[in-house]
Amino acid sequence: MLRREWQLLRREGLAPWALVALALLLLAAALNGRALLGAHGATAAALQEETESTLKALADQAARGVPTATSPGAVGYSVLAEPALLPRAPLGALAIGQGDLLPFHYAVTARGPYTFLTRTEPDNSLRLATGNFDAAFVIVWLLPLVVIALSFGIVSAERERGVLAIAVVSGTSAPRFVVGKLLARAALVVGALWVAIVAAALVAGVPVGRPEGALPLLAWLVVATLYAAFWFALALWVNAVPRSSDQNASLLAGAWLVLVILAPALTNLAATTVFAAPSRVELTTELREATEAADREAAADRDQYFFDHPEMQGGEMDRTAYFQSVARTEASISKAMAPLLERFEVQALRQQGLVEVLQYLSPATLAWQSLTALAGSDGARHREFRAQAVAFQGGWSEFFASRLMRGASLGPADYAALPRFRFAEPATASVLARVALPLAVLALLVALLAWLALRRLRRLPVT
Amino acid sequence: MLETQKLCKTYGEVAALRDLDLVVRPGEIYCMLGANGAGKTTTINLLLGFIAPSSGSARVCGIDVAQDPTGARHKLAYIPETVMLYGALSGFENLQYFSELSGHRHPESTLRECLARAGLQASAHDRPLKGYSKGMRQKVGVAIALAKRAEALLLDEPTSGLDPKASNEFSELILALARDGAAILMATHDLFRAKETGTRIGIMREGMLRAQYDAAAISHGELEKAYLEQMQG
Numbered sequence: 001m002l003r004r005e006w007q008l009l010r011r012e013g014l015a016p017w018a019l020v021a022l023a024l025l026l027l028a029a030a031l032n033g034r035a036l037l038g039a040h041g042a043t044a045a046a047l048q049e050e051t052e053s054t055l056k057a058l059a060d061q062a063a064r065g066v067p068t069a070t071s072p073g074a075v076g077y078s079v080l081a082e083p084a085l086l087p088r089a090p091l092g093a094l095a096i097g098q099g100d101l102l103p104f105h106y107a108v109t110a111r112g113p114y115t116f117l118t119r120t121e122p123d124n125s126l127r128l129a130t131g132n133f134d135a136a137f138v139i140v141w142l143l144p145l146v147v148i149a150l151s152f153g154i155v156s157a158e159r160e161r162g163v164l165a166i167a168v169v170s171g172t173s174a175p176r177f178v179v180g181k182l183l184a185r186a187a188l189v190v191g192a193l194w195v196a197i198v199a200a201a202l203v204a205g206v207p208v209g210r211p212e213g214a215l216p217l218l219a220w221l222v223v224a225t226l227y228a229a230f231w232f233a234l235a236l237w238v239n240a241v242p243r244s245s246d247q248n249a250s251l252l253a254g255a256w257l258v259l260v261i262l263a264p265a266l267t268n269l270a271a272t273t274v275f276a277a278p279s280r281v282e283l284t285t286e287l288r289e290a291t292e293a294a295d296r297e298a299a300a301d302r303d304q305y306f307f308d309h310p311e312m313q314g315g316e317m318d319r320t321a322y323f324q325s326v327a328r329t330e331a332s333i334s335k336a337m338a339p340l341l342e343r344f345e346v347q348a349l350r351q352q353g354l355v356e357v358l359q360y361l362s363p364a365t366l367a368w369q370s371l372t373a374l375a376g377s378d379g380a381r382h383r384e385f386r387a388q389a390v391a392f393q394g395g396w397s398e399f400f401a402s403r404l405m406r407g408a409s410l411g412p413a414d415y416a417a418l419p420r421f422r423f424a425e426p427a428t429a430s431v432l433a434r435v436a437l438p439l440a441v442l443a444l445l446v447a448l449l450a451w452l453a454l455r456r457l458r459r460l461p462v463t
Numbered sequence: 464m465l466e467t468q469k470l471c472k473t474y475g476e477v478a479a480l481r482d483l484d485l486v487v488r489p490g491e492i493y494c495m496l497g498a499n500g501a502g503k504t505t506t507i508n509l510l511l512g513f514i515a516p517s518s519g520s521a522r523v524c525g526i527d528v529a530q531d532p533t534g535a536r537h538k539l540a541y542i543p544e545t546v547m548l549y550g551a552l553s554g555f556e557n558l559q560y561f562s563e564l565s566g567h568r569h570p571e572s573t574l575r576e577c578l579a580r581a582g583l584q585a586s587a588h589d590r591p592l593k594g595y596s597k598g599m600r601q602k603v604g605v606a607i608a609l610a611k612r613a614e615a616l617l618l619d620e621p622t623s624g625l626d627p628k629a630s631n632e633f634s635e636l637i638l639a640l641a642r643d644g645a646a647i648l649m650a651t652h653d654l655f656r657a658k659e660t661g662t663r664i665g666i667m668r669e670g671m672l673r674a675q676y677d678a679a680a681i682s683h684g685e686l687e688k689a690y691l692e693q694m695q696g
Contacts (some may be wrong), residue, residue, distance in 0.1 A: 011552060060641070160547075162545060162547045166541060167540040170561050171536060463508065
């Protein structure tokens, strides 16, 4: 059946072109993803290089007793920033996801974590409709169109050209004939898809020979297969009612519009409306007010300093006292901003929670969430990165603040002991566990649609 | 052999077929005449097992169609009014496809012989079916029946739309199949073709078999007159 069906599809002309176009689009998308991540990689490398060079220079200067390099306040609050970098995930180039919306690095200084203030978003399924041209987009958006083109008349066209009746008289049953044809077409599409995805992974630089690349890639193939199976099952279910091929094509195109375009957009809208996060204007206003309040405190500090040290009147505060004042100002700003940031984080988590529930409304969202999670470009990995960066910032700040407050100087040994940021990648098993339920639901949907279609097909008139 | 006993099919209040008793023996061509909606296609669909009877029974070579439709279809071949098949495949490939569906894996030479016996020129065997005339496609339908070695044939207005030459060729083919022992039931509007091809002729109206004639015992004129009388009620 597979050979015959391929022969038929090849002669009819559409399928080979559709499959070749899908494969080429996947390759082009992989190249696009690779280019984007390449730019990120170059930025990250430049930041790291600059930091290493600054550190080396500061350590040398500290050894020579240069005041700026020995002052924990000057180094921690003005000179040195540790780049907290989110490394490229093995399959990152295949699904850019939130990758170009959310920062992939933070400049960690001794100042508070409010400096990371960037808008975090729930996994934005609207990206499906407007999104990046990456392999996940091609699979979630365009693969259904190929499946629909190859299956919208799987029963109706056969009935219209009288083939179904002759096939049934030839000795097969209508469900068996139709399902056989559909499975043959599905095998062709999935086979081509697998080859194209693996080729795209190679083009994108995925380490397919190593477990950290191979395992998620394998899971990607499972997601793509289940997603294609959903559209084939839907086409079968739509075809199992006697209708014309035109009507079936319109119904399936409508389903594509609703499930791929509208449902993700509405999911995103619902999440951001129901759990609205503080607006950027609100965040900026709060930050300005907190800064002004802290500045007033700092001014009072300085007045107190000159009151306590009348001999310094008309001169400058000493470096340590100045930066101790800065540290207090920063602590004050951080304290003032903490409730708002927490509110922001809580709302972001609630939004994400709602998206994770609403994703079950659309197989397109399920597939997209799974593909981006496996590629490490979803919100969860970024939230983990942010949490690690915030925790690291606390340690980094403490390193300088403790030395500053006790009036200690920095020496080469302190530079050698500086904490460094290394992102601890979530375990592959935990990522796989996160996508297990969406995949199970997708598989269940496929089974349910197939079962309903087969029930209907048994009663389907063949003429 | 094709056989129906008190075969009825109703759709709600409407009787599409009423108490049809019919026997078509091996080697016999039964031509069923009647206007649209007379019950010809319903009879064929009941014998094919495409629809279930409301009462009565239909048998193909002794197999009750309602009880064992697959077994009954195993003995049957069916040629609809328009044999479309797969336009992108050649006549030979279509024959191969449907033979394989029947569970037969004939060698190429056998299939080409079937096409030749069905009257399809060798030069057309490997051309895409979409370039075939209706008559040529009907011949592929006959070749499918030949390859299947069907014991009974159901033809639903097979000569409709064929030019006289093609129609005549088709009749010759049907006669050859009957000579080989097939029981053939042909629904048609074509009185001339029925008289020329059929062994027996039945006239249906409003789901009932109103009259039957021995084709050899009735002239063209008498058949036309009888048909018109039956149509006028």
